[in-house]
Amino acid sequence: MEASMWAYPWDLEDCGIDRALDEMRESGLTGVSMITSYHAGRFLCVRSPKRKVYYPEDGTIYYPTDLKRFKGLRIQPKVSRFSAEHPDFWDRLLAEADKRRMAVSGWTVCLHNTRIGMTWPDVCVRNAFGDPACYNPCPSHPDMRAYMVALMDDLCSHLPLHALELESMNFMGFAHEFHHEKDGIGLTALGDFLLSLCFCPSCVKRARQEGVDILPAGKRVRDWIGQMCEGTLRLGTDEEFLRGGIAFFDGYPEVQEYLRWRSGVVTSLMQEVHAVTRGRTLLYFLSLLPHSRSWLFGVDLREITRCCEGVVVCSYDCNERQAEADLRESRRDFAPGTRLMMGVRCFTPEYADEAALQRKIRVAKEKGADGLRLYNYGLIPQSRLGWIRSAMEA
Numbered sequence: 001m002e003a004s005m006w007a008y009p010w011d012l013e014d015c016g017i018d019r020a021l022d023e024m025r026e027s028g029l030t031g032v033s034m035i036t037s038y039h040a041g042r043f044l045c046v047r048s049p050k051r052k053v054y055y056p057e058d059g060t061i062y063y064p065t066d067l068k069r070f071k072g073l074r075i076q077p078k079v080s081r082f083s084a085e086h087p088d089f090w091d092r093l094l095a096e097a098d099k100r101r102m103a104v105s106g107w108t109v110c111l112h113n114t115r116i117g118m119t120w121p122d123v124c125v126r127n128a129f130g131d132p133a134c135y136n137p138c139p140s141h142p143d144m145r146a147y148m149v150a151l152m153d154d155l156c157s158h159l160p161l162h163a164l165e166l167e168s169m170n171f172m173g174f175a176h177e178f179h180h181e182k183d184g185i186g187l188t189a190l191g192d193f194l195l196s197l198c199f200c201p202s203c204v205k206r207a208r209q210e211g212v213d214i215l216p217a218g219k220r221v222r223d224w225i226g227q228m229c230e231g232t233l234r235l236g237t238d239e240e241f242l243r244g245g246i247a248f249f250d251g252y253p254e255v256q257e258y259l260r261w262r263s264g265v266v267t268s269l270m271q272e273v274h275a276v277t278r279g280r281t282l283l284y285f286l287s288l289l290p291h292s293r294s295w296l297f298g299v300d301l302r303e304i305t306r307c308c309e310g311v312v313v314c315s316y317d318c319n320e321r322q323a324e325a326d327l328r329e330s331r332r333d334f335a336p337g338t339r340l341m342m343g344v345r346c347f348t349p350e351y352a353d354e355a356a357l358q359r360k361i362r363v364a365k366e367k368g369a370d371g372l373r374l375y376n377y378g379l380i381p382q383s384r385l386g387w388i389r390s391a392m393e394a
Contacts, residue, residue, distance in 0.1 A: 001364075002341075002371030003392065004031035006107055008038075009062055009082055009089055011378025014048035017096050020377060024102070027385045028392025031103035033165055033373060034093065036155055037061045037077075038109050039135075047378045057081060059115030061151075063090055063106075069154040075116060075123070075147035090159060103162035106155055107286075110148060111137050112168035125171060126200040128222035133196070136172040139269050139298075140202040152273045156280040163282035165312055165373070166273070170266045171198060171298035189238040191228050193296060194221055198262070207261055217258035245295055263300040271307045283308040284341065286373075290315070290326040291333065302333045310339030312373050317350065320359040324367050331368045342369040346380050346388060354387045361391040 005024050012020045012034075024032060040058035045051050060080035064087060070076055083089070097104045117124045117134035123141040124132035137144045148169070155164060174195035175187065187195075199218035207214045227233040235241070241248050249255045270285060277283045285304050287294050290313060294301050305311055313330055315323040323342070330340055342364040344357075351357040364372055374388060 001369075001392075002031065002103070003029045003374065004033045004103065004105055004372070005029050005374045005377050006033045006035075007377040008035055008043070008054075008056075009086070009093075010054055010056075011045060011047055012093065013082075013086060013089065014045070014050045015378075017092055021096050021100055021102060023382075023385055024377065025100050027389040029102075029374070029388070031105060031162060032093075032097060032377075033105040033107040034062075036063050036106040036108045036159070036164075037113075037151065038080075039112050040114060043379065045378055046381050057115075059113035063155065063159055065154055065158055069150045069157065070147075073146055073150055074143045075120060077147075077151065078115060094160065104160075105163040105165055105284075106159060106161045106281075107165045107167065108151070108155065109167045110151075110169040111139055111144065112172060113137055116144075116147075123202075124200070125196070125198040127174075127195055127197065128199050128218045128225055130199075133172070133174070133176075133198075135176050135178065136168075138198055138200050138202055139170065139265050140198070140200065140206045142202065145269055145272065148269060149272050149276055152283075153276040156277055161281045163284050163310070164277060165284045165286045166270075167286040167288070169270065169273075169285060171196065171262065173296065185229065185231065190235060190241045191225075191233075193241070194225050194228065196296075197221055197258075203262070203265070206265065207258075210261065210264070212257060212261045214258045214261065216254040220252060220255055242293065245292075259295070259298075262298040263295065263303070266298050267300060267303045267307065270304055274307045282310060282339070284310040284312050284339070286312040286314070286343070288314050288316070288343075290318075291330045292326065301330070302335070305335040305338040310341060310370070312341040312343050314343035314345070315360065315364075316343070316345050319356075320363045323360055323363045327363065327368045339370045340368065341371045341373050343373045343375065345375045346384050347375075351387075354390060357387050358391040358394055361388075362394060 043054045045054050057080050060078045062080050062083050114135045116137050121132055123137045123144050124134055125136045125138045126132050174192045224233055246256055246259050274283050285308050291301050
């Protein structure tokens with residue numbers, strides 16, 4: 001089974017590329033998925049012998065580029081300090097991986113980019129009140145679509161990657177772990193969803209060109225948000241909302257029409273990206289949500305699988321029974337020939353013990369997954385690699 005581990009370059013640089021790849025190989029893994037574009041954060045570097053905390057820059061790229069493919073575009077990338085300070089990192093990584101016959105994939109964060117949102121605020125998702133989500137550039141905006149296509153073209157031109165794994169190539173939720181988020185009403189899943197829906201000028205214009213007027217849906221959602229803030233919203237429970245999906249909004253045809261339309265925005269962007277990556281690398285859509293809930297982010301994985309080689313579906317915060325159900329549902333609905341990868345977060349306290357992780361990986365191996373993506377080399381202790389090895393050998 002194909003099994004790759006997500007990793008950060010600063011962790012491999014601190015631990016030693018050769019040592020890190022040896023540990024992955026000894027754990028039964030066949031590849032490494034390295035970031036090529038990433039967001040900001042604060043990371044506890046469990047494995048690093050040199051530091052224990054790392055703050056990556058916001059919205060930068062982590063590979064060598066000459067920027068030629070971005071000439072004339074309004075949105076421009078920013079090369080990370082790490083890449084400037086370690087210009088030979090990818091050459092060394094690719095060479096060491098080749099010695100071990102390990103595949104190297106590019107883990108690419110796409111529309112989760114606060115640097116871009118702050119620099120070009122007009123490209124951001126905007127809720128029904130017009131407030132920007134500065135961390136989520138909108139997939140409808142033509143400048144962002146052009147940038148995404150150029151970025152994938154540039155990656156394929158500079159790096160011989162086994163696959164590109166595209167994270168956040170979609171609308172995002174409202175909850176984001178932004179700096180000191182404040183919420184005095186206790187947002188529900190439904191409330192979070194309503195605040196995440198985009199009615200920016202680019203969405204309005206694109207929808208109108210496709211024969212859909214989303215402004216009535218925007219007015220309805222605006223009214224609901226207002227009621228939510230006053231504590232008078234009575235649409236239904238979170239359980240009913242999550243179970244019902246788009247059908248939860250029966251009785252509100254303008255909202256249902258909008259929700260069905262917005263998934264086409266993401267699908268068409270993937271089609272444009274695939275047009276420049278086809279034949280150069282495998283293209284995997286990385287979904288942080290299971291198939292049954294991907295609609296929350298404006299994603300229709302059924303249609304997505306028709307315009308890429310595979311999908312990584314993250315199996316987070318669930319037991320092995322739910323993971324098996326998610327795999328079965330994905331296999332039923334995805335396009336024939338789609339490579340289906342299960343994303344597994346090897347964290348504490350998600351797995352109370354080694355046996356729990358073994359059960360989850362056994363599901364992937366026995367119930368229809370073509371491969372695994374494991375999170376994350378630098379964030380888990382040495383002993384957890386032993387858990388992975390025993391699970392891969394079982």
